[in-house]
Amino acid sequence: MPNNPPPIDGARVLADLNTLRGIGTYRTGVHKPTFSDAHMGSLRWLAERLPEAGLAAEVDGIGNVVGTSAKPGPKLLAGSHLESQNFAGWLDGPLGVVYALEAARVINPDATIRGAVEVASWCDEEGHFGHFLGSRSYVGALTEADIDAARDRNSDRTMREALASAGLAGRPRVTAERGRHVGYLEAHIEQGETLESADLSIGVVTSIVGIWQYRIVFTGEQNHAGTTRMAIRKDAGLAMSRFCVAVDESFPKLSGPRTVWTTGRMTLDPGAPSIIPGRAEMLFQIRDDDAGVIARLEQHLRALAADVTAQGGCVVEVERIRTGTPARMDAGFQDAIEAAARDLAGGKSLRMPSGAGHDAQVLATIMPAGMLFVPSIGGISHHWHENTADADIVTGAAVFVDACLRLLASTS
């Protein structure tokens, strides 16, 4: 790596992040569902910035932006995403994109540095229409039939309709040129409180959890809430509540130290005040960086469901609808981030697994990948309160660019 790395422009990084917060602003955060006007405006903003970093780019047929460099030498791919959860924070996604943009602006025009950083924004990391649709498209793991089947989880609008109204229908999808990149580097807010509570600046991600998602359906008997005696009811909602409590009581005995499980949605059918629900449905997920732990918990989940069904009041069906394999981050990438943090963040870094899913786990299926975290204030995430101190954002950018330089320099 060069003896005198060119300085990053911290004010420019903060200004870019605030510009992106200004597109689709919601309170102190943003509301940018995938393919919304605010999301598309953010993609156009990025595509217009990339030429400043010597990159040719456009928005492709799945909503990815991938900037390509004509500079000779090794290429490092870097990026994140620009859509948000609904009514959520300003840094979840944009931070990694702006760091990548800053790295490209610093490194690519400098003829004394060998190689270039190529910048990507992956579409729909937040899963409005599916799971990592953008990065899966780039690595060649998304078929046209997958896109045909995808629907907006909130409105039931098809992805095809959304692509058409965003003006992307019919555009080609950009896919990875195998062997082109030395690897993929992504920065993200931690979304937890590990770094903040230990007064650290940089998380060096060792692995990304696998997420197994389930739809669990309880079938009882719909009936009148006034005339049906308690003794003969088959209340699907009550069965669901009992199931959730049983999960909460028994999972800790079988889980690993960092396993988490969440019921994110519950619905009763028909959902009327005077009708005993005949059907209830919940979305449930388990995360761990050890697939064996998840498999063990799934086995227990199915046993709990069988117990409820055997009791006869209601039938419980457990359907796994997502199987995300945990991913290991490349050892060389971890070393590069840690070394950069030693030089530019006073060594205040920690190796840690990621409890959140990230596009890096998809890119890791075709190239070495690494991730860097910056602290989240109060650990808050997926909420418009989400924030990171400006000083931490700037330190993170410096470490990120330095890690990029180390990774480019390390290639033969």
Place this chain on the structure above:
Amino acid sequence: MPNNPPPIDGARVLADLNTLRGIGTYRTGVHKPTFSDAHMGSLRWLAERLPEAGLAAEVDGIGNVVGTSAKPGPKLLAGSHLESQNFAGWLDGPLGVVYALEAARVINPDATIRGAVEVASWCDEEGHFGHFLGSRSYVGALTEADIDAARDRNSDRTMREALASAGLAGRPRVTAERGRHVGYLEAHIEQGETLESADLSIGVVTSIVGIWQYRIVFTGEQNHAGTTRMAIRKDAGLAMSRFCVAVDESFPKLSGPRTVWTTGRMTLDPGAPSIIPGRAEMLFQIRDDDAGVIARLEQHLRALAADVTAQGGCVVEVERIRTGTPARMDAGFQDAIEAAARDLAGGKSLRMPSGAGHDAQVLATIMPAGMLFVPSIGGISHHWHENTADADIVTGAAVFVDACLRLLASTS
């Protein structure tokens, strides 16, 4: 009463009920939300039939149909409702309206019978926009401001908008002429299995339960489902599940023999698979024909909520949003129905409380009121499977008309 009561026409009763099932048919039932085309079509059908029974009628400004007789002598008011729950049964409401129509057709043109039956269809008994809005309007207990505030519980459309699109905006509302009626008689399907399981034909309603309805809100902390450790979560959905299980375990110790309680709706906010819900809401109701029992259970409900709040993870707020007072049915009306059942249903009747709410409890606030039940097959109600044997429908009609004759004859 007359020695030779005129015969009812059972085939006509069944044909009318099937005609009403043909308006807004859903499978073997109907889908007739209040003010839907199917509901309005059913009201017009009734208004067109009433002149055959010597009654003048139109649809009023709240969607009630009240037929008025010019015949001298005592008047008995009879009816029920024509809208349905969503995707529900064909008899819940129409049965009582067609019985009343049949009674009017048999009694009113017969100059040998003193007095007349006046027929009513009360709007929105099923509570799409509120609670007994039609019958409350008729008894003078519904203000214009109440109508201004009413909204469709499913679409959030205002009642004013619905009235306008149904063509009822600006029409006057018909209200009761005090002293005009000897009382109000309503027939309904039982909606439970008490009659069927005892092989009985007629239920003589002694009282109608009070319904106290609650909105219960759980406030925790919304956060990321991957990065937030289990130990520090404040999961509003889990708090709601625990609360429901606690209610189910403790209520039986404090309830009466026929008390029922139901959670009809549960929602998590924001309801996304990867977000720990920061807010959860449930609709909960308690029914009993003893207001003291309900009050005791409410006190316990609030204590459970205070316990959860005191534990600190989540805050629980209990808001009572409906307070329906139990109503006693008139003793003379009970006697008349029982006597009619003795003569025309082989005495196969049972005095019983109504676990469902009915317009009769509203009419009971201004005049003597009575109710008659016919059996529900399998006790099923508020579902398109709802049904009653044709023979039971015809027997019920005969008992109903006979009870009308007895009530008219009993007046001085």
